[in-house]
Amino acid sequence: MLLGKLQKRFLCTYAAAAANQSRRQWPTVLQVTKTNFTEALQQLEDHVHSSDFISVSLRNTGSYSSSWHRLLPIDTSDTAYFKAKYAADRFQVLQFAVCPISVRSSKLISHPYNFHLFPRDVLNLGMPSYTFSCQPSYLTPMAQEGFDFNACIYDGITYLSREQESLSREKIGNLVPSDYMANSISTPSVADSIFSERIRSRVKNWRKAFNDDSCTKKTEVAEALIKSLQKLMLGSGEYSSRPCLSIDVCSDRQVQLILEVLGEFNDFVPMIVPAKGGGAQAVRIVLTSSEEDKILFEKELQSQEKEQNKHVRGFREVIDLISTSEKPIIAHNSLNDFSFIYSKFIASLPPTFDKFKSSLLLNFPYVVDVGHLMKEVRRHLYTTPDMEISRGGSDGKTLGLGSNAVRIGEIFAKICSVMKVNPESLGKSKDGGLKSYVNNFDNRRTVSVKDLVFIWGFKKGTSAQLLKKILCNSSFSSHDEEAFSDIRLLDKSCAVVAFSKPGSSECFLKAMHSSGGLLSAASYGTYSKACQMGMWEVDLADALDRAVMLDGHDLSGTHLDDPSEIIWDDDLMIDLDDL
Known part of the structure; x- marks a missing residue:
């Protein structure tokens, strides 16, 4: 009962402070769709790197359809997780608010972003589009806040989870750069030696055919005929206006042997052609004209891969950015929110809470729930910290979800001040005075x-x-x-x-x-x-x-x-x- 009274006192104090600061200007929430996603992602990256912590808030199409589906006081970690897993598997995230916050001399500097999401199968892979449920009680408040469902469906940002991206690499079948050189096969068999020698001879003959000066002195008709014969007899072609040769493979060992042979040449760039069912279908060899041309081509491939990754990952670029930053992540309902985050952007949810928690820890090592921190509120509360306003973009609007992320950050900053914890030190130390509350997704039990x-x-x-x-x-x-x-x-x-x-x-x-x-x-x-x-x-x-x-x-x-x-x-x- 004491904690309940303290919480109500906290809320009353917060409400009073908000009333006294009615003239306070709220930060502008940048509304992000696929139209301005690239520019917003660049801004967000700068704000994340300079922040002390990041607050998040999600808006889903539903969560529970019966009162007993909610997280109840009687729920253990396991039963609470079963409920959260059910909701995450069934419903969809339509809005995802991210707010990097810095604390500077008792002032909060916040940069709220509200990302509009919609699962769309842009790569024709059957992912991530799938059936999801909607509940009117969740959609109605969004509509009242001015949420544009048409814009969400047509201009919402799509995504693939890490698990789905891995599957897409096998299904797309596009060329991808070979980002590895195979480990040397220390004890090649007789069959390996024969295969390597055959590849070496084939590559040398193909290379010689293209470097033979006599070929360049033929008439245009003769050149066209010679190129056609080369394609038929050698399996030759072009990639990015450069000669290329495809060698079919039937095992990863053959890929390794081919790459070893190619290591003997300085003007080849090897590429792996993925098979539909996984593994490699072929090794594609691109012939460059000089060392400078080889460097230029490799840069082209890196840029091409980067753009392809952005296209495939979509909004998950934001999740990966937050994850790799290792900044403290502040949430209001962490078990529910991170069940959705894990399900949509990482992989299928594990069957048990322990497996979920240990796997999530690898991706988000510092998650704090402000609801759990409220238990430590034992003292008098003072005024809400001043807030320095930072505008996220000219087309921003102050909608509910983005404001929720700001309020979560404000609550966290207030709790830190009560607990004598410096928010600026949280990202520099895994302890930071809140060790017992990091990645704590369940309540203290009595x-x-x-x-x-x-x-x-x-x-x-x-x-x-x-x-x-x-x-x-x-x-x-x-x-x-x-x-x-x-x-x-x-x-x-x-x-x-x-x-x-x-x-x-x-x-x-x-x-x-x-x-x-x-x-x-x-x-x-x-x-x-x-x-x-x-x-x-x-x-x-x-x-x-x-x-x-x-x-x-x-x-x-x-x-x-x-x-x-x-x-x-x-x-x-x-x-x-x-x-």
């Missing part, structure tokens, strides 16, 4: 899940207080009201009971199951099973019924791999709409 029992089968409209009296007065219960530390409705069909004494939940479950009454009951293990199996399309009571049928009645919850504790009080959650 109640054991073994003391929780789920109840369903009561009449719809029954209040938690009435249900408590029914349970205490029932023949299968020997407990008085003090035995139940709390009862909460999770949706209209199901409630959760917290017992104050260890072991009481097991006794209660056994009594419930032996009574054969109308009410049904199960331990936390059944709830966890329902979340894990993804029974989201029904009420929680129906989901628990199915889990019981599949898994049997679980009286003790002993099959749980992690007999965790959870935090029961949810007063610490911050609603940005209240700020």
Whole structure:
């Protein structure tokens, strides 16, 4: 309760400060679509490198369709992750706000960007376009803020995740520069030696044919005939107006052997032709006319690859920029947001929370959730830090999502001032005074899940207080009201009971199951099973019924791999709409 009061006091103080600073000018949010994406990305790169931390905020097409799908106080890390994974797999990100923030002499310098996204299959690969769900309750506020859905669909920035980009390299089949030289094969076989010698002879003859001065003295008709014969007999052609030769391969070992042979020549640039199903289809050899021409061609290839990468990655260039900067990332609902970020821009979500957390750590080593930091607010709060205004672009508008990213940054800066933490030092030290809150996606826990029992089968409209009296007065219960530390409705069909004494939940479950009454009951293990199996399309009571049928009645919850504790009080959650 103390923390809840402190949070409300924080919000009131923040609101009062905002009212007193009504003349304060909010930073202009640069609205970014595919039209101005390249220019915005260059600006963002400068702002990220000079920032102390980066706040992010997402706007999705939905998150949950039933009250029990939300992150609840009873959720352990695993069950919370199952819910976040369900939402990330089903819904789509349409807006992604990024706000690099610097702290200079008690002033916040912020540069908010609001990127408009839409998954579009521009490469005809079947990626990333896929079916996604939309919920009116999420789209309506966006429309009220002036969000242009037509512009989003036609001018939104597309993207490929890292996983999808890897698959696209196999499917596109375009030429890509050979960015490696094969390791020398220390013990070549007889077959390797024969293959290498055959390639060496073929390459020498082809090279000699193009360097033979006599070929240049022929008539134009003769030259055309000779070139046609060369193409037929040698498999020759042109790439970027330079002679090239393609050699088909059937294994990576053959690629290595060819590259070893080409290392004997100074005027060849080798390239790998990817096969549709993965691996290499051929090695393409480009003949350059001089050392200067070779350097020029290699630069052309590097520029071509860079442009192709931008075209393929799209908005993921922003994600990679944030990731490689290793700056602290500040979020409001980190588990939900980073489940979406991982799913859309990195790879398919892992099956468990532990695997998700360890994999995410490799990409974002410093994530801080302002909701979790609120627990440390124990002192008097002072005025909101002054904010130096920085305009992101001439076409910027102050829309809700970009402003949310700014507010998240302001809250974080205020918490840092309360906790005596210098935001400017966060990027220079992995500790920075916030070590215990870095990559902490779940709340501190205070109640054991073994003391929780789920109840369903009561009449719809029954209040938690009435249900408590029914349970205490029932023949299968020997407990008085003090035995139940709390009862909460999770949706209209199901409630959760917290017992104050260890072991009481097991006794209660056994009594419930032996009574054969109308009410049904199960331990936390059944709830966890329902979340894990993804029974989201029904009420929680129906989901628990199915889990019981599949898994049997679980009286003790002993099959749980992690007999965790959870935090029961949810007063610490911050609603940005209240700020």
